[in-house]
Amino acid sequence: MTGEAQLGLIQRDRARLWHPYAPASPDLPLWEVEAADGVRLQLRGEDGTRHEVVDAMSSWWSAIHGYRHPVLDAAARRQLETFSHVMFGGLTHAPAVELAERLVDMAPGAPGRPALERVFLADSGSVAVEVALKLAVQFQTASGYPQRQRFLSIRGGYHGDTFAAMGVCDPVDGMHCAFPGLLAGNVFAPRPPAAASATPESIRAWESELEEIAAAHSGELAAIIVEPVLQGAGGMHAYPAECLTALRQVADRHGLLLIFDEIATGFGRTGELFAADHAGVVPDIMCVGKALTGGYLTLAATLCTGEIAAMVSAGRAGALLHGPTFMGNPLACAVANASLGIIDDGGWRADVARINAGLVAGLAPAREFGAVRDVRTIGAVGVIELHDDVDVTAVSSAAIRHGVWVRPFRNLVYTMPPYISTAADIDQITAGMTAAVAHVHDGVAARSGGVG
Structure with a gap:
């Protein structure tokens, strides 16, 4: 145990844990969550780099009120x-x-x-x-x-x-x-x-x-x-x-x-x-x-x-x-x-409507990408569908660099943000998603030099 404890947390994880829909692999891409508050996660990479990101996933669609909500904590x-x-x-x-x-x-x-x-x-x-x-x-x-x-x-x-x-x-x-x-x-x-x-x-x-x-x-x-x-x-x-x-x-x-x-x-x-x-x-x-x-x-x-x-x-x-x-x-x-x-209390309805408006506007630029088959929204759900499968690791990493946590699957890069997300949070989510898709799958970064 002493030797294992001297390894970094992510290395220890890879040696013992099995993550969802993933191989048991020493090369599994992972980020350590050091803290969570509101709609933000504090992430630490294996190399020690730290990122504050907006959680665009609501922890697989569940954390609708965000993290450390005082009413739920109490x-x-x-x-x-x-x-x-x-x-x-x-x-x-x-x-x-x-x-x-x-x-x-x-x-x-x-x-x-x-x-x-x-x-x-x-x-x-x-x-x-x-x-x-x-x-x-x-x-x-x-x-x-x-x-x-x-x-x-x-x-x-x-x-x-x-x-x-x-x-x-x-x-x-x-x-x-x-x-x-x-x-x-x-x-x-x-x-x-x-x-x-x-x-x-x-x-x-x-x-x-x-x-x-x-x-x-x-x-x-x-x-x-x-x-x-x-x-x-x-x-x-x-x-x-x-x-x-x-x-x-x-x-x-x-x-x-x-x-x-x-x-x-x-x-x-x-x-x-x-x-x-x-x-x-x-x-x-x-x-x-x-x-x-x-x-x-x-x-x-x-x-x-x-x-x-x-x-x-x-x-x-x-x-x-x-x-x-x-x-x-x-x-x-x-x-x-x-x-x-x-x-x-009923505030969720206005929250979801506000989020939807932000998703519609913020994801619209992705319609112009050659790699993108469709962009769609419903309520507090926004989806960028690609023609081909997503490079999950590359897109997730690119989004993190833009301050957003997403977890794509199949050919979909999507978001289901917490309802407490502000207009600025939604702008950050949509900008991070579109930038990540452009950088990894569309070559926009290489042509424009603008995102990456």
Whole structure:
């Protein structure tokens, strides 16, 4: 241990840790975070260089209120003074009850549709999806349809890295195509048309194909699961809200449950509190996570209607067959309540609108780059899509030199900034993104001498 301690932190990390979607490699590019405050990270490189950067990623879309937020910090301290964890089997506590009540009050609703009124607290987004899929199958079985064991999803989707969740992700272009023999054989409809270029005709054509696929497989399907309006890790693909209405209608016609995965889109990210609200559609089951605790602690939730909860509870198993050890963690629930309290104040809507305006203006110059296929925004999301895969290390390093932290993937350089980002912060993010893309992929720096 003494020898290891003498090495730099990044070297020690490379020797022992494994990072997400990365090889176990002594050459893995890493930056040490020395501090975080507001929207800024203090980074230290392996050579000792230090950079203050705006976090354009909200720590994978979760830190919507920024770092060291006084309201969230205070909520964590208060709960620590009481207890940080107890098992949820046979016990309950105030933070969990309050959180369930808040989520039910915030959930999408519409006249004539059953309300989302029952909450299962999970410990990550993937687990929330696993619970949703189990719930759908148990509901169908208890309803007298035990053959309904499969799911209808849409191409381009991403729902998590655990096995059932992987099984409803894109089976060809997704990151889980390495496990074809292990994943469930589900049914996939085409990806909806892009919001920016969709026409009434293209939407109707997609709806027709969706209906045809659902009709052909309805006897074996338990539910439809989608990311509403915006597909995240599957390509940052925004699609028309009218497609949600079609999904609701198809599900109802064929006796299927409708599951909305709002883990990335929930709590204001797309410009509405939930992406479902863009169309006024209410799902039967909804998953939330990521921003639920403002990025402080891992926590997710699966909401469902009272009818589903009653049917599953009356079924042969007599219970929903899932129970994470850290389910309903009081510390996480307390911070989540504080985070949702900030959301309840309503300022997020103006924040997201301001961010969107800055992203639209700031990313526009990237449309002129030859390496760029598309530039698009929705709510507090901005995307530069390239024709070819991104050089992740080079683009990240170039952005850091411009005071911005981004983490590209596939052919996308994107941002989902914290809602507290100022206009100046958004200007810095967009300038850093466009400069990094120009320097690494477009040769603009070499031609103009202006960025790099």
